[in-house]
Amino acid sequence: MLIGEHRDRLADHVLQLEIIRYLHALNPSLAIGVTCFEQPFQSVLDDYIAQHITEQQLLADAEYFSRWGRDYRLYAPILRYARAHALPLVALSVPSDMHRAVATAGIASLSEDDRGSVPDEMDDDVPGYRERVLSDLAADGPMMPQDATFLLAAEMLSDESMAHRAAAYLREHPARQMVMLADVSRLAYRSGVPVRLEQRISSPVVTVLPVSADQGYPADAADYRLATDEMMQLPPRGRMGMRLQDTPGGVFVQRVRRGSGADQAGMAEGDYLRAINGRDIATLEQLQVQMWYRVPGETLTLTIERVAAGVAVMRELMLTLGP
16 A cells, blocks of 8 residues: 655644554554665664664664655654554665766766666656656746756656565565555656556555645545645744754854844854764764754753864853744
């Protein structure tokens, strides 16, 4: 079963988990295919499900924030359910740097190693596929014909790779059923991932799309269309109130918002953030791993480095997060 999502819509992810719970009750031999993790990080997902690493280690080792970047709170309940019930998680997404390379210069631009991971089956003649993808891409603005060709190739590579990986897993584990979670654009009208998966496996492929008052689909877009509550929202995250940048020297403070927690704590432009609550911070990725679950009102101990009169001084500041 393939269940769609609008990536930032909480109600869609709540629906996905409800369906997973229902199917798991019917069949304990369930696997969950996820597009929020890239295929080369499958071993990290395996370690997480086996409880060999923590959730924080999962996010760090899989480079979640730099490669996917969506609010992890949307996905956490699903991953935690899988871990609690030892349900395999299958990483489906093609590496983001590979996707970018194809979108920029086509499949021919890939290295020999990367070309070796491109599925042999690349069907560019699926009825309606080209038109729908190009229509979606055109929403971002006009494109040169060559750009459109490369972007279409990148999307087809993603869809074929997801289908290829899911089919390979199901062949290796014939007793398992899979629930795949993917963006609605890859599932609607069956021309993206569904038809490509059907070409590779003998079992039926069922599609489910979440619909709401502001986002609907006609009857032929999916096997099932289920209503969701578009008003459902995540609570505010805790924010420090400053703009940060990755630099060779570490996480650099570009700007501090006046009146923010960072401002009240004494942060200044030009500081380097070195640690949060005693945990070293060297990159924005490490910072996001430490910050995604923080809430407004929480107080953190920041270790910063500040250069004054040519001398670097380490200081500790107490910062209370705002909304």
